[in-house]
Amino acid sequence: MIDSHCHLDMKQFDADRDVCIRRAKDSGTEAMITIGTDLESSKEAIGLAKTYPYVYATAGIHPHSASTFTINTYDALKTLCSNDKVVAVGETGLDYHYDHSPRQIQREVFARHIELASEVTLPLVIHSREAKEDTLELIKKHDLKDAVLHCFSGDLHMADVLVAQGLYISFSGVVTFKKAQQLREVLQMVPDDLLMIETDAPYLAPLPFRGKRNEPSFLRYTAEVVAQVRGISLQDVIRITTCNAKRLFRIGDVASTGVITYKIRDSLYINVTNRCTNECAFCIRYKKDFVKGHNMRLVREPEAEEIIAAIGNPLIHKEVVFCGYGEPLIRLETVKDVARDVKARGGTVRVNTNGLGNLVHKRNILPELSGLVDHICISLNAQDAQTYERLCKPVFKGAYDGLLDFVKEARHYISVVTLTVVDTEGVDVNKCQAIASRLGVSFRVRHLDVVG
Ligand code: SF4
Numbered sequence: 246m247i248d249s250h251c252h253l254d255m256k257q258f259d260a261d262r263d264v265c266i267r268r269a270k271d272s273g274t275e276a277m278i279t280i281g282t283d284l285e286s287s288k289e290a291i292g293l294a295k296t297y298p299y300v301y302a303t304a305g306i307h308p309h310s311a312s313t314f315t316i317n318t319y320d321a322l323k324t325l326c327s328n329d330k331v332v333a334v335g336e337t338g339l340d341y342h343y344d345h346s347p348r349q350i351q352r353e354v355f356a357r358h359i360e361l362a363s364e365v366t367l368p369l370v371i372h373s374r375e376a377k378e379d380t381l382e383l384i385k386k387h388d389l390k391d392a393v394l395h396c397f398s399g400d401l402h403m404a405d406v407l408v409a410q411g412l413y414i415s416f417s418g419v420v421t422f423k424k425a426q427q428l429r430e431v432l433q434m435v436p437d438d439l440l441m442i443e444t445d446a447p448y449l450a451p452l453p454f455r456g457k458r459n460e461p462s463f464l465r466y467t468a469e470v471v472a473q474v475r476g477i478s479l480q481d482v483i484r485i486t487t488c489n490a491k492r493l494f495r496i497g498d499v500a501s502t503g504v505i506t507y508k509i510r511d512s513l514y515i516n517v518t519n520r521c522t523n524e525c526a527f528c529i530r531y532k533k534d535f536v537k538g539h540n541m542r543l544v545r546e547p548e549a550e551e552i553i554a555a556i557g558n559p560l561i562h563k564e565v566v567f568c569g570y571g572e573p574l575i576r577l578e579t580v581k582d583v584a585r586d587v588k589a590r591g592g593t594v595r596v597n598t599n600g601l602g603n604l605v606h607k608r609n610i611l612p613e614l615s616g617l618v619d620h621i622c623i624s625l626n627a628q629d630a631q632t633y634e635r636l637c638k639p640v641f642k643g644a645y646d647g648l649l650d651f652v653k654e655a656r657h658y659i660s661v662v663t664l665t666v667v668d669t670e671g672v673d674v675n676k677c678q679a680i681a682s683r684l685g686v687s688f689r690v691r692h693l694d695v696v697g
Contacts, residue, residue: 246274246468246483247490248461249415250336250370250395250443253279253300254289257447257458266297269461275299275487276496277461280336280370280395282307284318287325294330301496302328303370305335311346311354319357326365332494334362335370336395339383342374352379359387368392368493377403384410393493396445397431404431408439413493415441418451418459421470429474437537441493442467442486477537478510484538503543503570505555507536512595513562515583516569517576518546522601524638525626527669530570541570549582556583559592564620566595574602577610584617595620600648600655604641611651615658622689623652625664628676636671652684662686 248269258265269277279294281287281304290302304325306314325331337358339351346354355371362369369392373380377399384392384407393413397404407414414435419425442464444451450459451466465479472482491497507514519530519542534542547555559565565587567573573580573596584594600623602610614621627633630645641647655662664681666672668690681688 246442246464247487248274248277248444248446248464249393249441249486249490249494250280250417251277251446251461252282252286252448253277253293253446253461254281254286255447258460262293265460265462266293266300269464270297270299272462272465273483274461274464276301276490278303278332278370278490278494281305281325282336283310283313284321284325287322291325291328291330294328300330301332301494302330303333303335304331305333305337305358305370306354307336308338308340308351308355308372309343309345311351314350314354314357319361322358322361323365326361326367331367332496333368333370333393334358334365336372337369338372338394339376339380340372340374341376341379348376348379351376352383355383356387359383359389362391363387370395372396374398381406384412391493393441395443396449398428399431400427401431401434404435408436411439413439413441413489415443416467416471417443417445418449418455418463418467420474421451421466422455423452429470432471432474437485438489438533438535440471440486441489442471442482481509481537486538488535488538500540503534503541504539505543505547505552507539507541508562509537511563512566513556513559513564514566514568515552515556515573516541516543516547517552517567517573517579518569518571519543520575521572521599522575522605522640523572523599523644526636526638527667543570546576546579549579549586552579552583553586556587559587559590562592564593564595566597568597572599572601572605574598574610575605577602577606577613581613581617584614588617593620594618595622597622597624599624599626599637600651601639601641601644603651603654604644604647609654611654611658618659620661620663621655621659622663622665623648623655625652625666625677625680626672627666628673628680632671632673636669649680649684652686656685663689665689665691667691 279290287304294302396417446459633645666677
């Protein structure tokens with residue numbers, strides 16, 4: 246875990262700062278970003294970052310102190326940013342709840358921080374409280390791309406705009422509070438690759454410590470609620486948010502090439518190929534390299550033996566799923582070899598496919614999967630051929646009819662068949678569900694940009 250936002254320099258830690266930092270490290274917080282709120286606190290943050298290898302600092306002027314920003318402040322911050330352990334500019338932004346500094350000055354100082362971040366090529370840490378319109382306006386005006394909005398407290402619309410802009414959104418212990426239902430709804434929709442978590446310690450302690458001093462070792466309580474809300478495991482949340490914090494703050498190692506196997510919840514997924522016979526408008530592989538904190542961009546297609554070795558013991562997973570960034574059944578022989586091995590060792594096999602395997606191989610491949618595959622999930626993606634052609638751009642003529650024939654055949658050879666659709670514009674989910682009912686198979690709706 247990485248605590249992407251805490252204030253370790255604050256006086257609330259004077260009595261036991263070292264103990265708190267070490268307790269966080271010992272409890273699995275691999276790094277902490279301690280945030281500067283004025284010149285003095287930025288210097289103290291840098292001092293802490295120099296003392297502890299796993300602590301990093303930022304340099305900035307909090308909107309509360311915006312009116313202290315003088316003609317010399319920009320250069321002073323720039324000098325601080327040249328330190329190796331400074332990983333971001335901020336926190337800056339707008340706070341119209343307390344209005345400790347005049348709003349016009351807050352906006353000007355926010356703009357100066359944006360300018361500084363661009364000049365020193367560091368990401369920006371943004372604070373925004375009850376200042377949605379002006380925050381979004383400044384972000385859009387400067388076309389800000391490299392930033393996190395910390396301790397998000399806005400609404401769904403604000404999150405949508407930030408996501409469209411490609412900015413990270415960080416959630417604090419507030420998501421654990423009983424009355425934070427609206428915030429948890431926002432938390433559900435933020436894409437994995439833009440999600441971060443923080444303590445904002447010493448403030449905003451999560452349940453069950455609400456009202457007490459917060460500290461970085463409490464991050465786990467927030468992570469647990471994030472996992473529940475998003476329907477994934479704690480390990481998934483830790484991996485996703487750690488990967489994102491490393492990418493934003495450019496710290497530590499992030500996998501630069503695709504993995505062969507990757508765990509999500511209690512299933513093990515197999516990354517077989519990046520190739521596909523479709524070019525779906527919503528396909529995640531055109532947008533990003535990472536799925537739930539795993540790099541998916543293979544530089545080379547793995548052989549069956551490599552995949553089998555990477556799987557290890559299949560019995561420790563609920564199922565082994567052929568999925569990845571492309572269409573697994575393009576590599577039919579590899580899938581069969583690996584599935585045969587998994588079945589021989591008592592494992593369960595699922596294949597996620599676009600259902601065009603018979604067109605790829607110019608024969609009915611389903612009898613070959615009999616006994617090797619327990620569950621097949623087929624992407625229907627559209628209610629009719631015209632919509633399918635428009636959304637999925639298949640290389641084959643008559644692809645939609647071929648897909649429906651594939652589903653009909655699959656029922657004879659594989660015990661569980663599921664049709665899936667992505668709830669994207671132009672897809673009539675009810676009509677798709679009716680097709681699944683008519684074919685006698687189960688049906689599942691997937692959400693746009695939510696993978697795994
Ligand atoms: S079928 Fe799947 S892998 Fe292929 S383009 Fe469509 S979404 Fe991407």
